[in-house]
Amino acid sequence: MIIVKKLVKRFGLKTVLRGVDFEVQPGEFVALLGPNGAGKTTFLRILASLSRPTLGEVNIAGYKLPNQASQVRSRLGVVSHLPLLYGDLTAEENLRFYGRMYGITALDALITEVLEMVGLEARRHDLVRTFSRGMQQRLTIGRAVLHDPDVVLFDEPYTGLDQDASSMLDEVLKTVAAKGRTVVMTSHDLVHAEDLATRFDILSHGVIAASASRKELKRTNLLSFYKQALAA
Amino acid sequence: MVNKATEMKSMTVEHAKPASNFIKVVAAVVWKDLRAELRSRELFSAMLVFSLLIILIFNFALELDIKTRQSVTAGVLWATFAFAGTLGLNRSMAIEKDRGCLDGLLLAPVDRSAIYFGKVISNLAFMLMVEIIVLPIYSVLYTVNLFQPGLLLVILLGSIGYVAVGTLLSAMSVQTRTRDILLPILLFPVVIPVLLAAVKASNGFLAGAELADILLPINLLIAYDIIFIAVAFMVFDNVVEE
Numbered sequence: 001m002i003i004v005k006k007l008v009k010r011f012g013l014k015t016v017l018r019g020v021d022f023e024v025q026p027g028e029f030v031a032l033l034g035p036n037g038a039g040k041t042t043f044l045r046i047l048a049s050l051s052r053p054t055l056g057e058v059n060i061a062g063y064k065l066p067n068q069a070s071q072v073r074s075r076l077g078v079v080s081h082l083p084l085l086y087g088d089l090t091a092e093e094n095l096r097f098y099g100r101m102y103g104i105t106a107l108d109a110l111i112t113e114v115l116e117m118v119g120l121e122a123r124r125h126d127l128v129r130t131f132s133r134g135m136q137q138r139l140t141i142g143r144a145v146l147h148d149p150d151v152v153l154f155d156e157p158y159t160g161l162d163q164d165a166s167s168m169l170d171e172v173l174k175t176v177a178a179k180g181r182t183v184v185m186t187s188h189d190l191v192h193a194e195d196l197a198t199r200f201d202i203l204s205h206g207v208i209a210a211s212a213s214r215k216e217l218k219r220t221n222l223l224s225f226y227k228q229a230l231a232a
Numbered sequence: 233m234v235n236k237a238t239e240m241k242s243m244t245v246e247h248a249k250p251a252s253n254f255i256k257v258v259a260a261v262v263w264k265d266l267r268a269e270l271r272s273r274e275l276f277s278a279m280l281v282f283s284l285l286i287i288l289i290f291n292f293a294l295e296l297d298i299k300t301r302q303s304v305t306a307g308v309l310w311a312t313f314a315f316a317g318t319l320g321l322n323r324s325m326a327i328e329k330d331r332g333c334l335d336g337l338l339l340a341p342v343d344r345s346a347i348y349f350g351k352v353i354s355n356l357a358f359m360l361m362v363e364i365i366v367l368p369i370y371s372v373l374y375t376v377n378l379f380q381p382g383l384l385l386v387i388l389l390g391s392i393g394y395v396a397v398g399t400l401l402s403a404m405s406v407q408t409r410t411r412d413i414l415l416p417i418l419l420f421p422v423v424i425p426v427l428l429a430a431v432k433a434s435n436g437f438l439a440g441a442e443l444a445d446i447l448l449p450i451n452l453l454i455a456y457d458i459i460f461i462a463v464a465f466m467v468f469d470n471v472v473e474e
Contacts, residue, residue: 015260050335052473074341082332084339088268101340103253127271144338 001026001182002047008118011041016042018057018081018206024199028152031197033190033226038184038203038225047184048078061150074102077144077152081159083136085145087129091120091139094128095146102147110146118172119141130222134165141172147182152176154185158192170195193223202229257342261350264355265324275323281360283316284369291373301374306434309370309378310390310427313363317394318356318416324351325402326411332407338472348399348468354459356395363387382437382446389453392431393460397422397425400464404471429453 004022008015016039024030034040045051046058049069058065061075069112072120078084085094092111099107115121119139128136137157144152157173158166173196177183193200200222202210210229269275294301306466328334337347367387371378399418399458405414431454 037328048335048339050338070341073339076339078335080332080335082335084336086264086268086327086331086333087331088271089264092269094266097260098266098336099339100263101337101342103256103342189327 001028001061002184003057003110004047004058005057007043007046007058008054009051010054011044017046017053020203020208022201024182026182029177029196029198030185031193031200032064032186032203033183033188033200034203035188035194035230038204039154039206040133042077042204044102044153044184044186045204045217047085048076048153059148074147075150077147077149078155078156079137079144079152081157082157083140085128085136085139088127090125090127091115091131092124094139095143098143099146107137111147114142114146115177117145119168132165132171133160133166134162134224137161138172139166141169141176143214145176149181151182151184154183154187156186156188158187158189166192190222190226200225202226204230233354252344254316254346257340257346260283260351261337261347262357265351265354265363269354269358270325275320276358276361277328277357278323279316279320280365283312283362285364286312286315287366287370287373302376302438303435305370305374305378305438306431307368307378308374309387309434310431312366313359313387313391313421314394314423314427316362317359317391317398318419320362321395321398321402321419322415323357323407324358324410325399325406329406331413334472344469344472345465348464349405350394351403352399352464355399356391357393359395360388363391375398376438379436382443385387386430386433386437386450386453389450389457390426390434393426393430393453393457394423396460396464397426397459400460402469403405403468426453426456429456466467 002022002024004020007017007020007022009017020043021086030106032043033042041053047055049065050106052066063071065072065080067173071126086097089097095108095111099110104110112121115124115135118141120139120142123135128139131139141157157169169197170192177196185193185197189191196216197212199204199213200217201208209232210225212225287308294304304398328337338344367378370376399423401418404417405411405418429449433446433449433453436449
């Protein structure tokens with residue numbers, strides 16, 4: 001579903017990604033872990049077609065980036081640590097707006113369905129600026145899956161959430177993945193990543209330093225695997 | 233909450249035909265901007281108050297007789313619109329940037345020029361609304377009749393050119409840390425031809441000049457509008473791309 005070969009990204013003289021090779025099979029849930037400044041967000045922005053690679057190949061759902069960005073975008077849902085929502089619109093209006101942007105026609109039933117999925121049906125007519133951070137994040141996920149994408153990218157979705165909001169988000173993320181979608185999530189939260197992902201990749205100094213499936217990790221725990229990868 | 237979700241029917245998402253999508257995306261962006269502004273009124277009220285302050289300051293500072301007032305009207309009007317317009321353009325794009333909404337727009341599988349045209353139309357609507365309120369107040373304060381069809385046409389053409397280039401440059405400047413000061417620095421040198429043509433044409437109508445004498449600045453305004461919109465249409469995608 002996602003194939004990345006020798007991806008390099010430079011900002012001026014600074015090289016952030018130094019030849020990343022990365023492959024995700026359909027239906028996989030990959031946690032991309034790494035310390036601050038490892039290049040996780042940059043990598044995800046390239047997959048999301050928000051940033052162009054300096055060198056290398058990126059192929060998502062059979063389409064190449066950046067040349068076939070529009071086809072990729074229609075199959076992609078993105079959740080970042082920013083809400084990507086308008087505070088002066090209601091939850092329903094936000095979803096309606098994004099639905100129109102994706103050219104979705106039968107929107108009413110779909111909006112209700114998505115709001116029920118993220119547990120915000122009762123707040124559909126409330127302005128988003130009155131929502132807590134956790135509620136905004138759930139609505140952000142609703143916005144990202146509104147067009148039923150094959151691939152969903154999460155960039156640090158747990159940032160700024162308290163324990164309760166994190167637990168609710170866990171459930172929503174499981175629901176998103178349960179539909180057979182391919183999911184890539186960046187995080188430095190090993191606990192949530194361990195709970196959700198089927199594969200763990202460690203990005204360090206601009207390259208994938210280690211990769212292991214949940215099965216392979218049974219021999220050790222994620223924290224020691226993570227520490228070993230960073231120390232190597 | 234989530235139990236319901238796990239049982240969620242497979243969402244059959246129907247998509248509109250791409251040909252009609254361009255207009256629908258433009259309409260969606262305009263609808264979103266107007267709806268949000270109707271609630272917050274922060275952009276419109278800032279532009280309006282700023283415009284009124286400028287014309288009041290000029291009124292007290294210049295202390296001109298009626299005849300001289302007429303001769304400075306075009307300059308004062310366009311200075312007012314230009315400064316207030318910058319305020320609106322900055323805020324309009326900052327709203328997109330602050331909560332990551334610009335990324336939300338760019339993630340949509342649409343022709344990005346549709347997003348540009350949507351922003352142009354909503355910015356133009358805000359600017360015209362401010363002008364509609366400023367014009368009668370200016371007329372009373374300066375005892376000048378501004379309600380002439382020709383002059384109103386010039387204001388419309390000038391505003392289109394100003395907003396067309398301003399929306400493009402605000403999309404560029406909003407990506408920087410110094411966006412508040414960068415926009416006027418980028419915008420005013422580029423928009424000078426529009427402002428000069430607009431002032432000249434406005435002066436002509438206010439002085440009661442022959443249409444043949446005013447035709448040249450009006451044609452220039454139309455030409456600048458077309459050029460600016462065409463250039464922005466071609467480069468907007470590159471401007472917003474990281």
